[in-house]
Amino acid sequence: MPMPLFIAGAVMSFVFGASIGSFLNVCIYRLPQGESLVTPPSHCPACNTRLRPADLFPLFSYLLLRGKCRYCGKRISPRYFTIEFITGLIFVAFWWALAAQYQEALATSAGMLMLSMAWIWAASMLVTFMIDLDTTYVIEPVTWVGMASGIIFEIAKRVLENKPLYDTWTWQHIHIPYIQAIPGMVIGFCIFLLIDLFGRLLFRKPGMGLGDSYIGAAIGALLGAGLALLSFGIAIFCGALVGIVIIIIGMRSPAPEPEKADSVSEGALQETGDDDMPQGRYMPFGPFLTSSAVLLALAPGWVTTQAMHLWQWYMRLF
Numbered sequence: 001m002p003m004p005l006f007i008a009g010a011v012m013s014f015v016f017g018a019s020i021g022s023f024l025n026v027c028i029y030r031l032p033q034g035e036s037l038v039t040p041p042s043h044c045p046a047c048n049t050r051l052r053p054a055d056l057f058p059l060f061s062y063l064l065l066r067g068k069c070r071y072c073g074k075r076i077s078p079r080y081f082t083i084e085f086i087t088g089l090i091f092v093a094f095w096w097a098l099a100a101q102y103q104e105a106l107a108t109s110a111g112m113l114m115l116s117m118a119w120i121w122a123a124s125m126l127v128t129f130m131i132d133l134d135t136t137y138v139i140e141p142v143t144w145v146g147m148a149s150g151i152i153f154e155i156a157k158r159v160l161e162n163k164p165l166y167d168t169w170t171w172q173h174i175h176i177p178y179i180q181a182i183p184g185m186v187i188g189f190c191i192f193l194l195i196d197l198f199g200r201l202l203f204r205k206p207g208m209g210l211g212d213s214y215i216g217a218a219i220g221a222l223l224g225a226g227l228a229l230l231s232f233g234i235a236i237f238c239g240a241l242v243g244i245v246i247i248i249i250g251m252r253s254p255a256p257e258p259e260k261a262d263s264v265s266e267g268a269l270q271e272t273g274d275d276d277m278p279q280g281r282y283m284p285f286g287p288f289l290t291s292s293a294v295l296l297a298l299a300p301g302w303v304t305t306q307a308m309h310l311w312q313w314y315m316r317l318f
Contacts, residue, residue: 010095013094015058015088017089020087021088024087026042027127028127028134031139044072047074049072058088062076062081083130098111098115098118110157114156117149118153121218124143128143132211132287138209138211143217143218144218147185149221150181150222151181154180154221154222181220183224183225184221184224185217188213188225193213196213211286216289219290231296235285
């Protein structure tokens, strides 16, 4: 692919990603509250004034308004700008990774469909990341979007690579057609379901909750079973490290006064897989899952190599 076209695609991906990031901000704010994504229209949460089109340009509006509402002067959270910027970067990263691999073939209808599904999957992971980080809840329909986009991604990839649309598993002379996304989803879901059941049996209280199982299924849909398992291992390793750091910091500082958890509407609770999750000092695991999955989706070869080097170093210690 010529470098000017490569760069032009990256620029367009960033602009489009930043625009999608503006919508993702709406999802992140409204879905936990059980609110509609369509109505009411975008408005200032402080003065409730409906925003004009000039106030809604991704990135630029925040910079031009210096992070304040045009109508009441209240400060706008920098999170809105950050999510738009990160979404733009993620879209560029997926464009860069797929364009480097498929070159001009990415400009075909199958290539564009594959790229679009990768973007949609990444967007669902980002929304899940932020909602889980904020509330420790997982909104199931968001992960369903990730699962569907992962399945379509694989089909489009097979068309682009001129491969059969499905593989065949033979069992006692019975030929069963399947695509890699399906066993990836099943394995991703069952692993965290078993971890949750094991935690309930061992500690006699709720474990991880089903929310992480839905995240695992969405990851398996795009990455397949093998890379999904690797991403789970990376997430568990990173989560353990962060947990150890938090425990050490907690031991050296006085415990804070318990705070009342933010209220979540009953409608939103019905759409989550974590309706019985323990509160308090619970550290959400979803952000570790989604981060490792996006990293593996972008650079599976590099991540796999580094994981092998880390494992070999670990084995030499013993």
